[in-house]
Amino acid sequence: MGIKLSKRLQMIFIVTLLIGCQQKQKAASDQNGTILSEYITFVSNDDFLIGVPSIIRFVGSESFLIYDSSTRLVYNLDLRNKSKQAIGREGRGPGEYMRVQNFFFENDRIYITDNSQQLIHKYNAGVNSEFISSFDYRPSQAPSAPPPPPLPPLDLPYMDTGPIGSFNNQPHITSDGKVLIYEIQPGQALYRLYDWDGNEIISLGEEPVGSNLEIDYTQFRTEIEKRRVPSFFESNTFVVNDRSKPDEYFLIHSAIPRIVKYNSSGNRLWEFDITEIPEIDQISDDYFEAMEEILNIADTVLRLKKYTSGVSVKNGDLFLSTYTYPGVPLWIHHFDNSGIMQNRFKIESEVELYPVFEVDFRNRNFLIPTEEGEVRAYSF
Secondary structure, eight states: OOOOHHHHTTOOOOOOOOOOOTTEEEEOOOSOOEEEOOEEEEEOGGGTSOSSEEEEEEEETTEEEEEETTTTEEEEEETTTTEEEEESEESSSTTEESOEEEEEEETTEEEEEETTTTEEEEEEOSSSOOEEEEEEOOOOSSOOOOOOOOOOOOOOOOOOOTTOOOOTTOOEEOTTSOEEEEOOOTTSEEEEEEOTTSOEEEEEEEOOTTOOSSOOHHHHHHHHHTTOOOGGGTTOEEEEEOTTOTTEEEEEETTTTEEEEEETTSOEEEEEEEOOOHHHHHHHHHHHHHHHHHHTTOOOOOOOOSEEEEEEOTTOOEEEEEOOBTTBOEEEEEEOTTSOEEEEEEEOOSSOBOSOOEEETTTTEEEEEBTTSOEEEEEO
8 A cells, every 4th residue: 555645745854954154053962862761641541531632731730731633622631620621612703713733821821823714813711711812814925845746655764643733834922922923035034023913023033044935856856865954944943932031932943953042122142053963863864765765756845854843941941852753762852041952852652652742840741642642741
C-alpha cells in the first residue's frame, strides 16, 4: 500500500545553516542528554474526559486547558473533580469555531485561533467562560507549498502527525493580549503587532538573508543536493512569550534552527543559531535522504521542521520540542533567557508522543499528550 501523503509528507527535518549576523551566538552539545522514561498519567481514556488530546495549556496543579481533536473543542479540565467544561462550541456563530489551530491562556483570558474562519475568539477564564469578542485577521500573504503529486510506495521514515498541526506562521497572542500576525511580503518584516481593536502597532521579525517566499524547484533541488536548508523554509517561525519579561518574545525559526529575541518595540535583542546537536543532525540526514529519493520521482516539497512548539517559564527559560517520526524519540531542549542551551531531555515512550507539550515548572514536569489519548507527566 502506498504512503498516505496527506499525513506523512508533513514530516520534516532540518540542518543548521550559518548565516552571517552581528552578535550571533552558537550552541554546541555533546552526545549526552538526560533520559526521561518514568511518568505519571494525568489523563487517560479510562477517565472518559478526553478522546485525542492535542494542545495543552497548564493552569494549575489540578487543572489545565486542552484541545481534544476528536470533538474539535477546547476544554477546561478539573482533575480534582474529574470534570470538563467546553470553551465555546463548534459552529459559525459568535464565539464558535470551525477549526482550532491553536489557543492561548493570558491574563485570565482564553484565546482560540480558528484558521478556517480567520478569527481569534476571546473568552473569560471563569466558571462559564463567557465569549467576549473576536479578532478578524486576513490570511497570510506568504505562498504555501503546492500539494504533492501521487507517489509510489517508498521505504522512507515518515511521521504520522495525527491531530497535530503546524504552529509555523500562525497568529500569536502576546502576554498583554495583543495579536501578532504573520504577514510577510518580500523584503518586509515577518510579523505585525496589533491591538485587539485592529490597530497596527509595530512590525517585528526579519526575513532571513537569502530566503525565498516562492518555491523554485531548480533552486530547491540544488539546495537539497548541497544539503542546505531550503530557502523556501527559512522564514517559517513561531513565537513564544517570555514569561519573565512580558514585553519580550522568542521568535523560533523552526527550519534553520534559530532563536531570535525581540521586544515589544520591534527591536532585535539577540540572535542564536543552534548547531551540532546529535538528534538534529539525525533529523537533518533523514530529511535530505528522503528528499533526494522523492525528487527522483517528482517535484514535491516536504515541509521542513526541526522545532515544533515551545514554552517559556516564569524565570524566562525556554523549552523547545523537536519534530518526531517513527523510530526517533521526542526531545525537549532547555535554554536559558540568553539563549544558551542548559540541557537536552530525551523522552522515552512505548507509544508515540505528540511533539507538543506544556511545562509545570513548579513541580518540574513536562506534560505531553500521546497517541493513545493520555496526558503524561514526565519529571525532569
